[in-house]
Amino acid sequence: xxxxxxxxxxxxxxxxxxxxxxxxxxxxxxxxxxxxxxxxxxxxxxxxxxxxxxxxxxxxxxxxxxxxxxxxxxxxxxxxxxxxxxxxxxxxxxxxxxxxxxxxxxxxxxxxxxxxxxxxxxxxxxxxxxxxxxxxxxxxxxxxxxxxxxxxxxxxxxxxxxxxxxxxxxxxxxxxxxxxxxxxxxxxxxxxxxxxxxxxxxxxxxxxxxxxxxxxxxxxxxxxxxxxxxxxxxxxxxxxxxxxxxxxxxxxxxxxxxxxxxxxxxxxxxxxxxxxxxxxxxxxxxxxxxxxxxxxxxxxxxxxxxxxxxxxxxxxxxxxxxxxxxxxxxxxxxxxxxxxxxxxxxxxxxxxxxxxxxxxxxxxxxxxxxxxxxxxxxxxxxxxxxxxxxxxxxxxxxxxxxxxxxxxxxxxxxxxxxxxxxxxxxxxxxxxxxxxxxxxxxxxxxxxxxxxxxxxxxxxxxxxxxxxxxxxxxxxxx
Ligand code: BGP
Numbered sequence: 001x002x003x004x005x006x007x008x009x010x011x012x013x014x015x016x017x018x019x020x021x022x023x024x025x026x027x028x029x030x031x032x033x034x035x036x037x038x039x040x041x042x043x044x045x046x047x048x049x050x051x052x053x054x055x056x057x058x059x060x061x062x063x064x065x066x067x068x069x070x071x072x073x074x075x076x077x078x079x080x081x082x083x084x085x086x087x088x089x090x091x092x093x094x095x096x097x098x099x100x101x102x103x104x105x106x107x108x109x110x111x112x113x114x115x116x117x118x119x120x121x122x123x124x125x126x127x128x129x130x131x132x133x134x135x136x137x138x139x140x141x142x143x144x145x146x147x148x149x150x151x152x153x154x155x156x157x158x159x160x161x162x163x164x165x166x167x168x169x170x171x172x173x174x175x176x177x178x179x180x181x182x183x184x185x186x187x188x189x190x191x192x193x194x195x196x197x198x199x200x201x202x203x204x205x206x207x208x209x210x211x212x213x214x215x216x217x218x219x220x221x222x223x224x225x226x227x228x229x230x231x232x233x234x235x236x237x238x239x240x241x242x243x244x245x246x247x248x249x250x251x252x253x254x255x256x257x258x259x260x261x262x263x264x265x266x267x268x269x270x271x272x273x274x275x276x277x278x279x280x281x282x283x284x285x286x287x288x289x290x291x292x293x294x295x296x297x298x299x300x301x302x303x304x305x306x307x308x309x310x311x312x313x314x315x316x317x318x319x320x321x322x323x324x325x326x327x328x329x330x331x332x333x334x335x336x337x338x339x340x341x342x343x344x345x346x347x348x349x350x351x352x353x354x355x356x357x358x359x360x361x362x363x364x365x366x367x368x369x370x371x372x373x374x375x376x377x378x379x380x381x382x383x384x385x386x387x388x389x390x391x392x393x394x395x396x397x398x399x400x401x402x403x404x405x406x407x408x409x410x411x412x413x414x415x416x417x418x419x420x421x422x423x424x425x426x427x428x429x430x431x432x433x434x435x436x437x438x439x440x441x442x443x444x445x446x447x448x449x450x451x452x453x454x455x456x457x458x459x460x461x462x463x464x465x466x467x468x469x470x471x472x473x474x475x476x477x478x
Contacts, residue, residue, distance in 0.1 A: 001413050003475070009123065009419055010471040011083035012076060012426020012443070013377050015130035015175065017059045019429040020089060022066035026105035029095025031132040032143070033059040036435065056452055058430040058437075063446040064456050069113050071458060072427055075444055077120035079464060080471035084122050085376055085422040086113070087130035087175065090156055097134030097152045102159045110160075114167040124168050125376070125422065127240065128157060128224070130175035131432065144213035147297075150220045157224045158231075165232040172313060172376070173221035176242035178270040180210040211292045218273050219300055222307025236310045239274035240376060243267055243314040245354070245361045249323030249339050258322045268368070275312060275369045277305040311419060312369055315377030319344070319357035349381055349439060355403035362411035362418065372417045377424040378404055381431065381439040384461065392445050392461040401467070402478045409475060423467075427458070443467050 017033035024030070037055050065072060076084055090097065092106030117124050133143055134152075141148045161171075221239070228235045246262040248255035264282050272280040278301065287294065321331075321341040328339040331350060344352045358378070365373055380400040384392045401423065412418050425441030428448070437450050443464040448454035469477045 002415070003409060004412060004418070006474070007082075008474060009083040009125070009374065009421070010475075011081040011085060011122070011125070011420065011422040012079075013085035013125075013422040013424050014065070014087075014426065014429060015127065015132075015432075016065075016087045016089035016092075017062075017130060017132050018425075018432060019062050019065045019086075019427070021060065021062040021064040023057070023060045025066065026092070026109070027095060027103050028089065028106065029091035029097075030135040031059075031089065031091045032135055032138055033131050034091075035135055056435075056450075058435040061448075061452075063427065063429050063448055066109070068456065068458070070116055072444070073113070073116045073120065073122065075458065075460070075464075076426065077122060079443065079468045081120075081122050081426075082471070083125050083170070083420060083422060084117055085125040085127065087127035087132065088160055090129060090132045091134045093159060094134065094152070094156055096136035097149075097156070098136065098140075107159075107163055110164065111167070114164060118167060123170065125170040125172070125420075126160075126164075126168050127172045127175050128160070129153070129173070142209070144216050145209045147216055150216055150223070153220045154223055154227065157227060161228050161231045161235070165235075169232075169234055169236055171228060171235060171237045172240045173224050173237065173274075173309075174217055175240050176315060177214070177217055177221070177239065177274070178241050178266060180214060181266055181269060207290050208292055211287070211290075212294060214270070215294050215296065215300075218270075219303055221274060221309075222277070222304050225307040225309060226303075238311040238313045238374070239271055239309045241267060241271050241312070241314045243316050243361055243365070245316075245319040245357045245364075246338070247319060247321045247341065247357075249321050249325065249328055249341075252323075252325075255323045255325075258324055262320065262322050271312065271365075271369070273304055274309050275371065277308040279304075309371075311372040311374060312365060313374040313376040314361075314365070315424065316358050316361060316375055317378065317424075318346075318351040319354040319361075320352070347380055348383060349434075351381070353380070353400065355400075355407045358404055359407035359410045359414075362408065362416045363414055366411075366416040372419045374419045374421070375408065376420075376422045378421070379424040379441040381425075381441055383438055384428075384440045384445060386445060386447075386459075390459055392459065394461045394463050397441075397443075397461070397463045398466045401463070401470075405470065405475055405478060 023034045037057055088110055093102045114124050137143060137149055225237045228237045244266045246259045248259045268280060320338040322338050331338055331340045341352055344354050346352045380397050382396060384394055386392055427444040428440045428442040428446040430437060431439040437448050443461055445459040445461050447457045
């Protein structure tokens with residue numbers, strides 16, 4: 001029976017906006033995340049109003065990878081990482097997104113980071129845009145709602161593809177490109193942090209704006225894939241989807257149809273475009289029923305066809321349970337809402353933990369697309385206790401990963417072509433949905449707290465040694 005490939009990419013995942021800090025150092029400009037205040041990272045306060053005293057901007061210092069990258073990469077190497085997922089901070093290269101020339105200091109920083117990874121044989125996996133749209137583009141063009149962003153994104157891609165073509169092979173065009181499709185019925189407008197439309201406000205974006213923005217991102221992604229392959233034909237360029245697996249609450253056919261709708265709206269709508277190169281058949285009815293009228297330019301559909309991705313990556317944290325029965329108990333905290341699944345436990349933040357759902361999901365995606373898959377985010381956001389002796393005994397995290405890795409292996413046995421696994425926040429960093437430090441994911445503890453205190457020192461948690469054994473045994477020693 002099959003097991004994890006010999007060259008399986010074990011590693012960990014991060015994003016510049018939640019990890020790097022140094023938000024205005026060496027000429028860096030402000031990104032959308034740099035304008036999001038503490039406690040409401042995705043429903044940020046309007047920045048045009050006076051900043052209240054004591055307000056924290058989580059990305060400003062974050063856990064300071066900018067000044068700790070050598071130490072952190074050494075720790076990743078000690079765990080045996082084969083790959084390290086990180087993002088490039090767009091505004092470190094183009095502070096407003098609109099400059100003609102890139103900033104050398106920013107480019108040099110990532111050269112240093114990649115060199116450090118390669119020194120240990122760690123393959124960088126780079127997300128080109130992870131909630132880091134230059135804020136100036138949001139102010140000038142309403143972010144991705146404006147078609148102008150396509151060209152600015154491509155300038156940025158061309159710069160980094162050329163600069164790092166001999167150091168980076170694996171790229172992802174956008175983190176969780178489908179995030180903005182999931183804002184319905186949810187207090188969070190995830191589109192805001194993605195930079196979908198308008199200056200940061202607490203008012204959710206309109207559905208029309210979000211889908212128009214998404215169309216622009218699809219075109220940008222497809223053009224980037226094509227350009228990347230021209231610059232280096234060895235590049236592997238993927239999509240990245242926040243995968244939301246839905247189950248029917250009952251066997252009522254109505255609930256089953258609701259599952260199909262949810263799976264299409266939140267997952268397949270985006271990945272069908274990026275993998276198959278065309279909007280799916282169900283899109284037209286969806287647009288009509290939601291009064292969406294997409295503005296496309298001649299040639300856009302051709303562009304989508306020419307820029308399909310090489311592999312499919314996704315984040316997986318929870319599953320979702322849906323029903324049209326108004327009497328069913330709703331969940332609290334699960335990102336898409338939905339009803340409580342009586343068979344599952346939830347994290348401290350209400351995310352319903354479902355390892356078997358990962359087995360199911362890997363099969364569903366592979367069955368649909370038949371291209372290599374990678375789980376580039378998964379993990380347990382938890383409150384960790386730093387003991388007096390400096391240890392963190394995170395057995396709950398070990399159990400979480402053990403259960404998920406077992407189920408990934410089941411999917412591999414089923415024949416799924418799985419390339420790798422990069423648990424989210426492999427070192428503690430700022431939470432995207434809450435802006436908190438209290439919600440930790442790492443194998444490595446960082447001394448940093450929500451009131452801004454902490455000396456940023458790093459400590460190995462119990463899960464550090466456990467994950468090291470998992471990697472060295474290629475997933476056998478769980
Ligand atoms: C994903 C994002 C990450 C990350 C993760 C965990 O949606 O790609 O940026 O933060 O979720 O979410 P949170 O930090 O809200 O717990």
